[in-house]
Amino acid sequence: MRLKLVPSDTSINFLKHRRIAFIFSLFLVASSIGLFVVKGLNLGIDFKGGILIEARNTTGPADISGLRADLGQLGLGDISLQEFGTPTDVLVRVQRQEGDEEAQIAAIAAISSTLGDSYDIRRTEFVGPTVGAELAEKGMLAVACALLAIMVYIWFRFEWQFSIAAILALAHDVLSTVGLFALTSFEFNLATVAAILTIAGYSINDTVVVFDRVRENLRRYKSYEIEDIINKSLNETLSRTVMTSFTTLLALLAITIFGGAVLRDFALAMIWGVLIGTYSSVFVAVGFLSRFDIRHQEPDDGVDVPETERS
Amino acid sequence: MLQFQLWKKLLVVAVILSGIIYSLPNLVGGNAASFLPGQKINLGLDLQGGSHLLLRVDVDAVQQERLETIAETVRQEFRGAKIRFSGLNLRDDAVTLRLRDAADAVQAKTIFDDLGQNFSTTVDDNIYRIAFNDAGIVDMQTKTIQQSIEIIRRRLDPDGTKEPVIQRQGLDRVLVQLPGVDDPEAVKRLLGRTAKLTFQLVDTRMTAAEAIDRGRTPPGTVLLQSASGDGRSYVVEKRVMVSGEMLDSASAGIDQNNRPAVNFALNTVGARKFGKVTGDNIGRPFAIILDGQVVSAPVIQSQIFGNGQITGDFTVAETNELSLILRAGALPAPLIVMEERSIGPGLGADSVAAGEIAAVIALLLVAIYMVLSYGLFGALADIALVANIVLIIAALSALQATLTLPGIAGIVLTMGMAVDANVLIFERIREEIARGRFVLAAIDGGYKRAISTILDSNLTTLFAALFLYIFGSGPIKGFAVTLAIGIVTSLFTAVMVTRLLIILWAERKRPSKIIL
Numbered sequence: 128m129r130l131k132l133v134p135s136d137t138s139i140n141f142l143k144h145r146r147i148a149f150i151f152s153l154f155l156v157a158s159s160i161g162l163f164v165v166k167g168l169n170l171g172i173d174f175k176g177g178i179l180i181e182a183r184n185t186t187g188p189a190d191i192s193g194l195r196a197d198l199g200q201l202g203l204g205d206i207s208l209q210e211f212g213t214p215t216d217v218l219v220r221v222q223r224q225e226g227d228e229e230a231q232i233a234a235i236a237a238i239s240s241t242l243g244d245s246y247d248i249r250r251t252e253f254v255g256p257t258v259g260a261e262l263a264e265k266g267m268l269a270v271a272c273a274l275l276a277i278m279v280y281i282w283f284r285f286e287w288q289f290s291i292a293a294i295l296a297l298a299h300d301v302l303s304t305v306g307l308f309a310l311t312s313f314e315f316n317l318a319t320v321a322a323i324l325t326i327a328g329y330s331i332n333d334t335v336v337v338f339d340r341v342r343e344n345l346r347r348y349k350s351y352e353i354e355d356i357i358n359k360s361l362n363e364t365l366s367r368t369v370m371t372s373f374t375t376l377l378a379l380l381a382i383t384i385f386g387g388a389v390l391r392d393f394a395l396a397m398i399w400g401v402l403i404g405t406y407s408s409v410f411v412a413v414g415f416l417s418r419f420d421i422r423h424q425e426p427d428d429g430v431d432v433p434e435t436e437r438s
Numbered sequence: 439m440l441q442f443q444l445w446k447k448l449l450v451v452a453v454i455l456s457g458i459i460y461s462l463p464n465l466v467g468g469n470a471a472s473f474l475p476g477q478k479i480n481l482g483l484d485l486q487g488g489s490h491l492l493l494r495v496d497v498d499a500v501q502q503e504r505l506e507t508i509a510e511t512v513r514q515e516f517r518g519a520k521i522r523f524s525g526l527n528l529r530d531d532a533v534t535l536r537l538r539d540a541a542d543a544v545q546a547k548t549i550f551d552d553l554g555q556n557f558s559t560t561v562d563d564n565i566y567r568i569a570f571n572d573a574g575i576v577d578m579q580t581k582t583i584q585q586s587i588e589i590i591r592r593r594l595d596p597d598g599t600k601e602p603v604i605q606r607q608g609l610d611r612v613l614v615q616l617p618g619v620d621d622p623e624a625v626k627r628l629l630g631r632t633a634k635l636t637f638q639l640v641d642t643r644m645t646a647a648e649a650i651d652r653g654r655t656p657p658g659t660v661l662l663q664s665a666s667g668d669g670r671s672y673v674v675e676k677r678v679m680v681s682g683e684m685l686d687s688a689s690a691g692i693d694q695n696n697r698p699a700v701n702f703a704l705n706t707v708g709a710r711k712f713g714k715v716t717g718d719n720i721g722r723p724f725a726i727i728l729d730g731q732v733v734s735a736p737v738i739q740s741q742i743f744g745n746g747q748i749t750g751d752f753t754v755a756e757t758n759e760l761s762l763i764l765r766a767g768a769l770p771a772p773l774i775v776m777e778e779r780s781i782g783p784g785l786g787a788d789s790v791a792a793g794e795i796a797a798v799i800a801l802l803l804v805a806i807y808m809v810l811s812y813g814l815f816g817a818l819a820d821i822a823l824v825a826n827i828v829l830i831i832a833a834l835s836a837l838q839a840t841l842t843l844p845g846i847a848g849i850v851l852t853m854g855m856a857v858d859a860n861v862l863i864f865e866r867i868r869e870e871i872a873r874g875r876f877v878l879a880a881i882d883g884g885y886k887r888a889i890s891t892i893l894d895s896n897l898t899t900l901f902a903a904l905f906l907y908i909f910g911s912g913p914i915k916g917f918a919v920t921l922a923i924g925i926v927t928s929l930f931t932a933v934m935v936t937r938l939l940i941i942l943w944a945e946r947k948r949p950s951k952i953i954l
Binding site for chain 2: 129130131136181183227228229231232235236239247248249250251252253254255257258262265266268269270272273276277280281284317318320321324325327328329331332333335336339340363364366367370371373374375376377378379380381382384385386387389390393394397
């Protein structure tokens with residue numbers, strides 16, 4: 128007996144629900160943009176500049192309120208403290224200091240001496256304002272270039288309609304991930320950009336598998352309605368889509384639970400990405416595709432695959 | 439029907455074998471691995487602990503300093519040649535002056551030409567403007583950075599054992615990656631001062647208090663603060679008698695009162711000058727100046743040659759650091775820390791341990807799930823998955839790519855995604871069987887039909903990894919590298935290795951039907 132999350136033969140009419148999916152996705156993207164504009168992202172020091180220090184109390188649980196009072200007296204402005212991973216560990220975030228880089232370095236020295244001997248400083252990160260702006264610029268450039276390259280590749284391998292549908296689905300995934308970060312106030316840092324690009328890679332992977340099947344079925348069932356072909360393709364690949372999403376989620380779950388505090392946010396972002404990427408491949412990408420008249424655009428390359436095919 | 443040429447079989451075996459060989463040093467550890475060809479994986483600073491510093495070399499300060507020298511040279515040369523001029527000053531990165539008499543232009547030009555090819559002089563209505571030309575700026579930048587890198591290396595790695603990465607980045611930046619740092623603050627202290635050491639006579643004609651009162655010092659002197667932060671000042675002659683370049687050695691020691699001090703010895707040239715100055719000025723205070731601050735100003739008791747001592751309000755640690763910095767030499771320009779990421783060795787080790795646990799658990803979860811879903815074929819895919827991990831480790835070791843914490847996440851993620859190719863193939867085989875094909879034909883058809891999908895989907899993910907690599911920095915680059923390697927190796931193992939295994943199985947069992 129085999130474990131099957133999805134039965135082998137499904138005939139779900141996905142496109143029937145495309146109006147609901149479209150409204151849902153529109154709402155998701157619109158509210159993401161709204162949250163991004165109104166609430167903004169909780170930018171980490173990678174982009175905003177500032178200081179981050181992770182310290183462990185070697186004598187017992189970290190006295191966060193005591194530390195907050197001590198560090199508050201340094202006059203370094205906005206300081207946030209939080210427990211990190213275990214009760215002995217504390218994460219100190221300090222806003223960018225007035226003045227040049229030397230002021231930041233002096234602030235780090237002041238914090239580490241205030242923490243004293245009972246705290247073991249495990250990590251110090253400092254990003255100056257110039258570097259922060261550069262990293263933000265590079266991050267945006269990376270996402271934009273990756274999306275563009277993926278679009279061109281799909282265009283090259285499929286037809287322009289596929290490419291447009293894929294990029295719309297990708298934009299949907301990226302924007303809603305940004306929206307999630309705005310909503311939850313999770314820290315948005317370099318690792319988040321990496322997560323977003325990996326989400327884009329994962330989501331396009333899913334979309335390409337479905338598109339591949341659509342293209343194949345377009346050639347095979349010349350007399351079918353486009354909607355039927357798309358539905359058939361989605362059903363044929365559904366088992367695989369769910370299967371792969373599930374194994375990826377298993378791996379991500381292992382990172383979230385056992386991978387340590389540093390990787391947790393990254394893994395959580397990826398889990399969201401796998402869910403939204405799977406949804407968008409099934410509903411958003413093909414939803415757009417079904418609006419295009421792809422049949423007449425499909426060139427007859429002479430390699431018709433008849434129903435009783437090659438082996 | 440099921441074709442898998444001999445060379446392909448041999449290729450699979452050869453790749454897997456070399457994968458095992460190259461990944462072995464990571465398991466064996468220590469020197470036992472010396473007979474193996476490969477090396478261990480290069481762990482990133484976030485895993486082995488260490489400091490990553492992005493420094494900006496303040497080239498503008500050097501430019502300013504050079505132009506000040508130029509201004510001084512021109513003043514002296516013009517005086518010597520009896521050329522009359524006015525309004526000699528330094529502003530907007532250029533030295534400007536006005537010739538009183540246009541007839542001196544020819545003579546002035548030879549003086550300007552002697553300044554060197556790094557400078558260009560323009561003239562407009564008898565006003566001359568001397569500035570660095572484009573080539574001169576580049577030359578000055580390059581020399582300053584090269585010299586800075588050399589000094590940084592001598593300060594951070596005086597024994598040449600720590601293997602720091604110190605390299606130029608962009609126009610005026612230096613990247614420092616120093617593994618295994620316990621105290622990142624000490625690293626910054628070592629780089630935080632230029633350590634220009636000079637010995638200058640104190641001018642006793644006017645006390646510091648008088649100079650502050652009058653708001654000026656006698657000509658040729660300057661008012662300098664005390665380094666100890668006690669608020670004292672000294673009126674010091676501008677003329678540098680002996681400077682740090684003439685140091686032969688410096689070491690931590692103690693003075694006659696048993697307080698920590700730095701002992702130094704001068705080279706021959708320095709010793710001769712030092713002897714002459716001290717001999718001529720017995721009874722006058724002699725200021726020891728470090729980076730523009732007076733460390734101490736002892737009164738010269740007797741003529742001193744080669745050796746001396748710097749005393750002050752030092753701790754033992756400070757004398758150790760100061761003597762190290764003095765031995766390494768002065769930086770040509772101040773260094774400004776633009777970015778720092780320091781990881782303690784404890785956190786690094788914890789991250790490696792957490793990453794390993796996460797990887798093992800992810801592997802087990804995925805492997806069990808594959809067997810539950812596809813039975814025997816799932817188990818074959820699991821073998822390919824293990825082979826995939828071996829190949830990733832081998833590739834990272836052989837390429838000496840840096841494994842970072844996000845890189846470990848990349849490997850774990852690859853495990854989840856690597857089985858995708860096999861899932862695609864197995865689902866195709868299922869369909870082929872559902873169409874009533876025989877076992878071997880179904881397997882063959884499944885592979886053939888899945889392959890273009892697999893290529894398309896993996897290549898697009900590879901694009902994302904490529905741009906992460908191009909635009910990412912540090913740990914993110916590490917993530918991109920493992921993701922890219924993982925995509926390539928998983929393509930190989932999922933397509934070639936499982937195929938070989940399935941064919942071997944089919945040849946032995948000659949199955950009449952398969953259950954998927």
